[in-house]
Amino acid sequence: MLMDTVNELVQLLAADGRIDVKSAACMTAAQLTGTPEGLSLLTSRADILTAILHLIRDSEIYTSKDAMRALINISAEESGAEGLLALKDVDITAEMVKCIEDTEYPHADFACGILANLSKPKHLCQRVFDRITDGPTKLEGLVYILSQIDYNKKGAKLHLLASFISNFSQLAAGRRQMMDKDGFVLQRLLSFMDYKESKGRRMSIIATVHNCCFEKIWMLWSLSRVYTLIVNITEYHPWLMGEDVDLVPRLLLPLAGPDTFNEEENDSLPFDLQYLPDDKEREPDPEIRKLLLEALMQLCITRAGREVMRKQNIYLILREHHKWEEDRHCIMLNEDLVNLLIRTEDEIGVEDLSSVEVPPDMARKFVEHDMEFLMTGSSDLNSLTEAMVEELK
Numbered sequence: 426m427l428m429d430t431v432n433e434l435v436q437l438l439a440a441d442g443r444i445d446v447k448s449a450a451c452m453t454a455a456q457l458t459g460t461p462e463g464l465s466l467l468t469s470r471a472d473i474l475t476a477i478l479h480l481i482r483d484s485e486i487y488t489s490k491d492a493m494r495a496l497i498n499i500s501a502e503e504s505g506a507e508g509l510l511a512l513k514d515v516d517i518t519a520e521m522v523k524c525i526e527d528t529e530y531p532h533a534d535f536a537c538g539i540l541a542n543l544s545k546p547k548h549l550c551q552r553v554f555d556r557i558t559d560g561p562t563k564l565e566g567l568v569y570i571l572s573q574i575d576y577n578k579k580g581a582k583l584h585l586l587a588s589f590i591s592n593f594s595q596l597a598a599g600r601r602q603m604m605d606k607d608g609f610v611l612q613r614l615l616s617f618m619d620y621k622e623s624k625g626r627r628m629s630i631i632a633t634v635h636n637c638c639f640e641k642i643w644m645l646w647s648l649s650r651v652y653t654l655i656v657n658i659t660e661y662h663p664w665l666m667g668e669d670v671d672l673v674p675r676l677l678l679p680l681a682g683p684d685t686f687n688e689e690e691n692d693s694l695p696f697d698l699q700y701l702p703d704d705k706e707r708e709p710d711p712e713i714r715k716l717l718l719e720a721l722m723q724l725c726i727t728r729a730g731r732e733v734m735r736k737q738n739i740y741l742i743l744r745e746h747h748k749w750e751e752d753r754h755c756i757m758l759n760e761d762l763v764n765l766l767i768r769t770e771d772e773i774g775v776e777d778l779s780s781v782e783v784p785p786d787m788a789r790k791f792v793e794h795d796m797e798f799l800m801t802g803s804s805d806l807n808s809l810t811e812a813m814v815e816e817l818k
Contacts, residue, residue: 431467431473435470435472437449438451444487451488451491451492458495458502464502464505467508471511471514474508475515477496478492478512478517486531489531496517500538503546503549506545506549510552517543518556518557522536522540522557522567525537525567525583528578529578530577531581532581533581534582534584537585537589540553540585540586540589545592550595564590565609567586570583570586571590572616584623587625587626590614590629591636612670615634617630618634618676618678619678619679628710628712628713631716634675635717635720637665638662638672638724639723662727662729662730663729671695673695674697674737677698677717677721678697679708679713679714680708680714681745682701683703684745693741694738694739698742707746711752714752714755715752715754715758718755721734722761728773728776731766732770740763740766743762747760
């Protein structure tokens with residue numbers, strides 16, 4: 426019975442001149458995605474997926490919108506995303522990019538959401554990234570579109586394009602394209618790190634920058650104090666912290682508030698952090714603050730990075746942020762960062778913290794200590810970290 430319904434649905438989607446029929450058929454397809462059986466049936470039928478895709482440019486705006494809604498629902502499930510990417514007669518990635526590029530296309534936000542869904546699973550993200558790289562509009566072109574406020578003339582905001590781009594930062598090839606020193610990809614994204622109009626865009630951009638700081642995540646991470654147990658490549662850190670990108674002040678600005686410093690202290694800070702206005706607000710979302718602090722922590726992984734931060738006297742911003750912060754995870758990260766910056770390099774005793782091999786028993790102690798802090802808000806930080814640092818040496 427259900428199979429007969431789907432066969433009829435294909436015919437209705439292709440009905441000529443019947444706007445109401447095609448719109449109703451799209452709505453029916455969207456409703457079928459509400460059950461595992463219906464979704465499985467749709468994703469197994471390339472003909473119905475292709476028929477829906479052919480309607481996204483329908484001259485009747487309601488039909489094209491219903492088609493995009495159906496594709497959003499289908500792509501939200503991994504099996505649906507796989508079915509869409511497997512289509513032979515039409516490339517959904519290329520079609521969605523065309524919709525985004527078209528400044529007059531009214532449903533471009535749906536196109537951004539579909540691409541974000543398609544690229545969310547890592548194994549699918551690589552396939553989508555390869556198609557973008559081989560296509561006429563590459564990552565750099567998408568970032569350029571994102572950076573143009575009011576690019577779409579029909580009211581689409583394109584905020585979910587930031588989520589799509591952020592998904593590429595989970596790939597080594599994606600991060601390397603973003604940090605191509607001859608391009609201007611990452612620098613365009615940085616301007617949205619303090620973007621107030623959309624929390625989603627702001628978080629996606631900061632997550633992208635966060636991933637670029639790590640460059641490559643290989644194995645395990647702990648909520649550890651002092652040492653973040655991540656094997657990484659830090660070859661891009663000098664560029665990220667240098668004058669071409671100047672990332673440290675950009676990471677700190679959302680954490681800064683209307684703090685009062687004396688003239689000497691203000692002059693010691695990077696220019697963008699000096700004499701902030703009385704109405705300056707700190708980033709309200711703790712998850713975003715966590716990403717910012719983790720990125721700063723990662724830039725401290727080498728001695729050169731720590732020395733850059735000490736010269737910029739970022740301790741002042743971190744100190745005032747610590748007084749204000751209420752989220753325990755963010756407090757913990759702030760203290761980890763400060764603990765590294767206030768120690769001398771002789772006390773730290775390691776040029777590159779990523780080279781430190783942490784024994785499993787000590788890793789467990791770090792995790793247990795962190796969990797105690799997160800759950801109770803109290804712990805003997807100094808005695809634990811000093812003992813463990815000595816053992817690591």
